[in-house]
Amino acid sequence: MHHPQTASREKLAQAAFDIIARVRGRGPRVHCITNTVAQNFTANGLLAAGCMPSMTLSPEEIGPFVAGAQALLVNLGTFDSERRAATGIAVETAAQHKLPWVLDPVFVDRAPPRAAFARELIGRRPAVIRLNHAEFSALAGVAPSRDAAMTFTRANRVVVALSGETDLVTDGERIVSVANGHPLMAKVTAMGCAGSALVAACLAVEPDILGATVAALVFIGVAGEVAAEKSGGPGSFAAAVVDALYNLDGPTITARARIS
Amino acid sequence: MHHPQTASREKLAQAAFDIIARVRGRGPRVHCITNTVAQNFTANGLLAAGCMPSMTLSPEEIGPFVAGAQALLVNLGTFDSERRAATGIAVETAAQHKLPWVLDPVFVDRAPPRAAFARELIGRRPAVIRLNHAEFSALAGVAPSRDAAMTFTRANRVVVALSGETDLVTDGERIVSVANGHPLMAKVTAMGCAGSALVAACLAVEPDILGATVAALVFIGVAGEVAAEKSGGPGSFAAAVVDALYNLDGPTITARARIS
């Protein structure tokens, strides 16, 4: 006998896995503007998920690279004038080619110029903005909550993925929580950035932005759970997450997905 | 009883291992101009192989660093004006000091300015150019084949190492195929770059350019095969490749080398 809520969870989990399977089948190219600390792990996470990463940051080349990609990640982890110029070109190119893009406004709570730049980028219509509680507070001007996230989403016409012990994803009408993941994920640099890159990958194959975002968060979260069972600390865990992104099968993902 | 072809394979395999043993014994310094995604894995691959990597990209310093090295790798994975300036100085310094260098023209098929820069660099006489089929087509203007590779080699007086399921290496007179490797190698970023760095390392200890290139491709290919047997996905595989570069012994390399 299925409890109605269980049935709903199973349906959501199956929908998430369908998107992940499509990522693996199609292998979208995801162009990543991200910091030098995160580039290697992000590229390996995308490769393990079946995608093709590209990472050039040169303002001279980023236009053609984004034009030929299927999705874009903009991570503000490094912030200098060259990177800002490259970001402007990349976002412009994404708009021209109707590519979905994800904004990861890292550390906007720590430096006001970043917050200003992030606000400008939000005005240029990312599909998704993924951020933690401190970053949300810095950008929204209010403490994070379900209501605050929905208000921010509606005001900015962007899907918000608010990271925390439980992640919240809202498109202003629906709100979904994803409770997958493991504490070791916070002990590996670039884990969040790799998650945001997977959001971009899912957007490349799924037009429902909220659904694509949920699928990516389930994917990286379940990978973290499975990896934690096989590793002896954050060093072996980082490699095990990449292994899990490569290996996770449908039954494992759908059984473990904690979506509601 | 030895089949003549087997005897030839064994001789080629032994010659390859002799070069690898010389790399380990002499520990050449290999200066690498490579992208930030690839730097860490490339450095660790070189260290595992017994070499000393150096990676500075600053135009102010790269001259002395290359002058004191035994070989140079130029990877076009990042392409900006500072990197181009550093590359010019590095290649000039290599010529002055008669150091062998390897050109890895990453993604020249994706951006015309890179292809133009790669053509200019080929005119400055790398010992080896290592590239995949798409990159070959972009530079040579024809589809890759044994004949096309030999023609390109003769026209440009450069040994060509054409990557594929089977790698081809030609100096315009001889053509050798290396069939080592594992599909997981394509799932780890910088694996190709690390292979090109090993080509540079072998050039540092072996004057026969074709022989040095074959040795490096056998080395990374066998490391990939052994690593795949010990790993559970691309994350643990990446670490296992580095372990294998450090551990592989002569009998394993010569038994597994698929050279013809």
Place this chain on the structure above:
Amino acid sequence: MHHPQTASREKLAQAAFDIIARVRGRGPRVHCITNTVAQNFTANGLLAAGCMPSMTLSPEEIGPFVAGAQALLVNLGTFDSERRAATGIAVETAAQHKLPWVLDPVFVDRAPPRAAFARELIGRRPAVIRLNHAEFSALAGVAPSRDAAMTFTRANRVVVALSGETDLVTDGERIVSVANGHPLMAKVTAMGCAGSALVAACLAVEPDILGATVAALVFIGVAGEVAAEKSGGPGSFAAAVVDALYNLDGPTITARARIS
């Protein structure tokens, strides 16, 4: 029955572990100016040790990032005009906020402009300078020895941590040797940089500069020993060192610490 020297070793080992435990408990933020090769491993080493790394190099932002940190690492592994500008701002900010900082003058023996810049930085009062024998010779103008290190320390009012098979740490009055570590540590890029970052982390929680430095060297050295027992080569070793930094307990550290 305790031999007096054993008792002294145990006391020193316990003092070292007390500092490590404080690092884990307080989780200081350590800002790192380091090269792109080393950033990822350094960040993961700090995270495993319970710290919060930050790595931005942008001259526009580094001031606020350092101001909010508890310690600073300056590694000269990359050397260009932007990095020099960022370093100047970072060191100035550290002085204003009375933050301890560590100088790791990588490769000053290979390029005279680096040595000149390192000398200028020593004049700006790092708490600790950590360097190997070749780097010491380049900066001090004499071969390294216990006496030379003490003389250099007194002349420059900086604690010197001289790396070698046995590390020496001196504040000009006391001199302590730390004999922990494993040869595989030299086969992983950024291992030294991660060690220097841990020195900065210990300085964040311990006012006795010599004691903090000794604690960090014991920490990374014992992690290397434990990791070597669990790994099959430098690739798996690198991950195992990170695991060990996360897992090492007091009895293991104090039993293995080789301080005298």
